[in-house]
Amino acid sequence: MTSEDWESALDKFDWNDVLSEVDGELLEHLASELSFRTYQALKESSCPLGDGYHLTHLADGRWAFWNEQNYVKEDVRFFETAQHFLHVAVDEFKLEQPQVQDLLERLEKTPHLKLCAVCGHHFNPDDSARRELGIEGIFLDEENREGECCSPQCAVEAVVHDMKEG
Numbered sequence: 001m002t003s004e005d006w007e008s009a010l011d012k013f014d015w016n017d018v019l020s021e022v023d024g025e026l027l028e029h030l031a032s033e034l035s036f037r038t039y040q041a042l043k044e045s046s047c048p049l050g051d052g053y054h055l056t057h058l059a060d061g062r063w064a065f066w067n068e069q070n071y072v073k074e075d076v077r078f079f080e081t082a083q084h085f086l087h088v089a090v091d092e093f094k095l096e097q098p099q100v101q102d103l104l105e106r107l108e109k110t111p112h113l114k115l116c117a118v119c120g121h122h123f124n125p126d127d128s129a130r131r132e133l134g135i136e137g138i139f140l141d142e143e144n145r146e147g148e149c150c151s152p153q154c155a156v157e158a159v160v161h162d163m164k165e166g
Ligand SMILES: [Zn+2]
Pocket: 116, 117, 118, 119, 120, 121, 149, 150, 151, 154
């Protein structure tokens, strides 16, 4: 390779591609840290608060507060209750009354997620896509409505697994 070839190769090289790939990987890591199958699933199950901030109501009742832009520098923060989060947010972001009202409304609309009994990932039981498919709730134990699954696939997987075990 001559130095000219090298230069033109560098010119064609798009650093933005590399950077967005790295970012994507980090966000997928964030998703799996919070027990989501994909970052897409995490984002769709969370409430956007602006400036890249999101709030996720986890299955165990905690609220995860994270930022998609500076998640590397800023760790995910967890709050035991919505009130806890509200207190901190009002204080930290110096919210005025209308903003507090707006935040309250968003908190109320944020879905309380569940964990799939088979794959262990979070899912939104009120997801519109699920409702469109007519999925009201898939349980390993239909009678007692226990062991809820995120998808028909997971329910099938559990049955196949049971059959293998004999
Ligand atoms: Zn599942």
